[in-house]
Amino acid sequence: MAHLVIGPMLRHVDAASATIWVETSEPCAVTVRAGEARSEERTFTVHGHHYAVVDVALPPGPPPGGVPYTVELDGADVWPLPDLPATAIRPLTRLRRLVFGTCRTSVPHDGPYARTHGVDVLRAYGTRLMESGEPPDLLIMLGDQVYADEPSPDLKEFIAGRRGEGPEEVVDFDEYAELYRRAWSDPAVRWLMAAVPTLMMFDDHDIRDDWNTSAAWREHMAEAPWWRRIVSGLGAYYVYQHLGNLTAEERAADPVLAALRAGDDGAALDAFAERADAAPGSARWSYRRDIGSTRLIMLDGRCGRVLTPGARRMLDDAGRAWLEESAAGDVDHLIVGSSLPVLLPPAIHHVESWSEAVCDGVWGSRAARWGERLRRFLDLEHWAAFRGSFEHLARLLTDVAAGGRGRPPATVLLLSGDVHYSYLASVRPPRGEGGSRIHQIVCSPIRNPLSRALRAANVVAAVAAAGPLGRLAALAARLPPPPIRWRLTAGPWFDNALATVDLARDAATVTWRTHDAELGSVRLP
Numbered sequence: 354m355a356h357l358v359i360g361p362m363l364r365h366v367d368a369a370s371a372t373i374w375v376e377t378s379e380p381c382a383v384t385v386r387a388g389e390a391r392s393e394e395r396t397f398t399v400h401g402h403h404y405a406v407v408d409v410a411l412p413p414g415p416p417p418g419g420v421p422y423t424v425e426l427d428g429a430d431v432w433p434l435p436d437l438p439a440t441a442i443r444p445l446t447r448l449r450r451l452v453f454g455t456c457r458t459s460v461p462h463d464g465p466y467a468r469t470h471g472v473d474v475l476r477a478y479g480t481r482l483m484e485s486g487e488p489p490d491l492l493i494m495l496g497d498q499v500y501a502d503e504p505s506p507d508l509k510e511f512i513a514g515r516r517g518e519g520p521e522e523v524v525d526f527d528e529y530a531e532l533y534r535r536a537w538s539d540p541a542v543r544w545l546m547a548a549v550p551t552l553m554m555f556d557d558h559d560i561r562d563d564w565n566t567s568a569a570w571r572e573h574m575a576e577a578p579w580w581r582r583i584v585s586g587l588g589a590y591y592v593y594q595h596l597g598n599l600t601a602e603e604r605a606a607d608p609v610l611a612a613l614r615a616g617d618d619g620a621a622l623d624a625f626a627e628r629a630d631a632a633p634g635s636a637r638w639s640y641r642r643d644i645g646s647t648r649l650i651m652l653d654g655r656c657g658r659v660l661t662p663g664a665r666r667m668l669d670d671a672g673r674a675w676l677e678e679s680a681a682g683d684v685d686h687l688i689v690g691s692s693l694p695v696l697l698p699p700a701i702h703h704v705e706s707w708s709e710a711v712c713d714g715v716w717g718s719r720a721a722r723w724g725e726r727l728r729r730f731l732d733l734e735h736w737a738a739f740r741g742s743f744e745h746l747a748r749l750l751t752d753v754a755a756g757g758r759g760r761p762p763a764t765v766l767l768l769s770g771d772v773h774y775s776y777l778a779s780v781r782p783p784r785g786e787g788g789s790r791i792h793q794i795v796c797s798p799i800r801n802p803l804s805r806a807l808r809a810a811n812v813v814a815a816v817a818a819a820g821p822l823g824r825l826a827a828l829a830a831r832l833p834p835p836p837i838r839w840r841l842t843a844g845p846w847f848d849n850a851l852a853t854v855d856l857a858r859d860a861a862t863v864t865w866r867t868h869d870a871e872l873g874s875v876r877l878p
Contacts (some may be wrong), residue, residue: 355379355403355426358830359537364597366550367644370408376534377403377426384425385409387442398534399592399611399622402528408601413445419443432547437540438483440548445490447645448686452478452549453493454851455556455692455770456798458633459536460505471849473800477868478851480546486619489853491644492549493651495770496556496692497801498594499536501529501586503558505830508535519579522561526619529589553594554651555638556771558690566734567712568660569725577804584692587626587656588619595615598640598651633657634671646685647856652676654693658739662721663713667742680749682759685858686766687750695736695746696778696793696839698815703825705737706832710712715831735771740832751780755788762789763859764877768852770797774811775852775865777875780837791837793878794863795844796852808847846872 360375373385377396378576383405384393392409411420419441424432424457433439457475460466482488501523504512509521511531516524523532537543557564560583565571574580596604604610612621629636652668659666668676680687697705708731711724728734752758752767772795780791803811847865857860865872 354429354654355381356425357426357431358402359534359593359798360543360547361385361424361432361440362537362597363440363442363548364406364552365600366442367600368411368444368446370410370601371422371442371550372597372599372601373407373409373422375405375407375424375426376530377405379403381427383407384428385422386425387422388412388415388420390420395614398609398616399588399613400530402526402530406596406604409442411442415442415444434540437544440544443488443490444816445550445644448490448635448647448649448856450489450856451491451493451854452489452851453495453690453768453770453854454796455495456497456558456773456801457536458495458500458503458505459532461507470800471540471802472868473542474849474851474868475799476539476541478554479539482548483510483541483544488549490550492545493690493768494551494553494594495690495768495796496554497558497771497798498533498553498555499529500558500801501532501582502561504532505535517523522582524579524582524585526589529585529593529852533589533593552598552642552651553596554653554690554692555590555594555655557655558827559590559594560655563729563732563734565655565658565660566713567665567725568662568731571731575859582686583630584623584626587629588622591626595638614769629656633659634669636729637671637675639672639675641679643684646858647688648679648681648684648686649688649690650676650679651690654691654736665709665713665739665741667736667739667746673742673745676746677749680753680758682753682756684759684762686764686780686856686861687753687762688766688768688854689750690768691736692769693735693771694778694793694795695743695767696780697735697737697772698776698811698816698841699839701705702737703832704833705733705735706740706743706835708733709738709740710832744836747835750791751783751837753789754791754845755783763857765789765791766861766877767791767793768854768869769793769795772811773798773801773803773807774845774847775850775872776815776846777842777863778839779842780839791839792863793839794851794852794854796865798849799851800849802849803847811845811847815841824832827868843873843875848872 358376362374365372389412396403396405642649657672778793861877864874
């Protein structure tokens with residue numbers, strides 16, 4: 354008899370329907386019941402693993418606590434579990450509260466791992482919500498949901514039991530499936546993802562550290578005989594994360610999902626993933642959602658990069674055009690999710706821009722080769738290291754905030770992570786001009802703290818006095834100043850944390866919390 358391997362996971366939700374994602378142990382019929390509504394889908398198979406994505410209608414005027422739902426496999430009840438609270442679906446008509454975080458390792462929760470990795474804040478949050486409290490409207494997992502290049506000891510044992518060659522890293526789809534199972538099977542995490550609509554976007558560790566840092570990085574990785582792992586990694590991301598980001602209409606128009614449902618077993622998915630890596634413009638991982646009076650834009654800052662020296666961009670032509678179309682006013686809040694921070698501490702920003710200029714040859718070919726090694730060694734690959742894309746995004750959001758693309762939102766918010774510390778950066782408004790403020794909220798990690806040495810280095814880089822020193826480096830590379838000015842207005846904090854963003858019509862409030870304490874809270878006008 355089939356049983357659940359992962360899930361159920363509550364993914365895309367709107368005012369009239371909800372999407373439930375599951376992985377099962379055997380092919381079967383998956384039935385979701387929400388109140389009087391009933392929906393059923395057969396599983397599809399990818400390289401021997403079985404999945405279903407089920408859309409269920411929601412009744413008008415549901416009770417305040419939402420509509421409880423159940424899941425059946427071939428008619429047998431499998432959810433809710435006897436030892437976990439029931440889960441309910443609340444129609445998403447307005448975004449009042451979202452919770453987000455990034456960078457979560459899946460090592461054990463006791464012994465030396467509790468000392469080195471700290472408390473898993475996502476697990477603690479799920480436990481707290483199960484006991485009391487109202488779930489948020491949305492959970493956003495903004496990168497490094499899994500660490501394919503840093504497997505836990507038990508996953509290394511699983512890998513060693515399958516093959517004797519290759520790296521101690523996840524390589525093929527079977528290993529990715531096991532990685533996701535271990536990441537999402539803890540009871541508290543499982544319940545949380547079944548109770549709260551969840552949106553996701555990848556970052557480098559979902560594939561490999563420094564993924565697509567530069568053309569030289571790609572050339573180096575292509576020499577590894579096991580690097581076909583990129584196909585498995587993107588294919589696994591498509592199945593485990595991307596499908597649930599899509600609306601029912603978008604999934605209905607997806608030829609890859611249609612092939613899988615027709616019995617393809619993964620060949621079409623592999624071809625799609627290989628093409629997406631080789632020709633980024635062939636796929637769009639970015640997406641947008643309008644939730645009531647709030648627009649959410651989730652950006653792919655990894656797979657869609659252009660890495661040509663001298664013409665580096667975070668987004669290719671198609672991605673840039675899509676972003677320009679999506680970034681608009683006439684909403685109460687515009688929220689842009691980017692796994693990589695757009696607004697770094699100014700000193701780090703200038704150094705990354707300097708690095709790009711050196712790599713592109715401003716000081717000659719020998720310095721360019723040296724600069725490339727430094728770029729990869731220090732992970733100098735955020736928006737500041739793709740300066741053309743940074744300036745484009747900065748001007749675009751400034752235009753939205755000033756009312757150049759419709760009524761200015763109350764706030765323009767950037768959500769980011771990746772750097773393993775949390776902070777708030779606020780853009781200084783142009784003198785004498787009205788409009789809305791632009792803020793960046795960084796929350797990282799959920800569970801993967803920096804070493805003491807790296808914490809100290811980032812504290813030094815974050816202080817205001819370091820900014821002019823970084824600017825000197827940029828001037829030495831003959832770079833103009835950025836088109837906007839900003840400063841850190843809260844943080845940095847280096848604890849494992851999740852951020853909560855509460856949205857009112859005319860303002861927002863962000864709060865960073867560890868598993869048992871509040872780090873800081875700021876009202877954003």
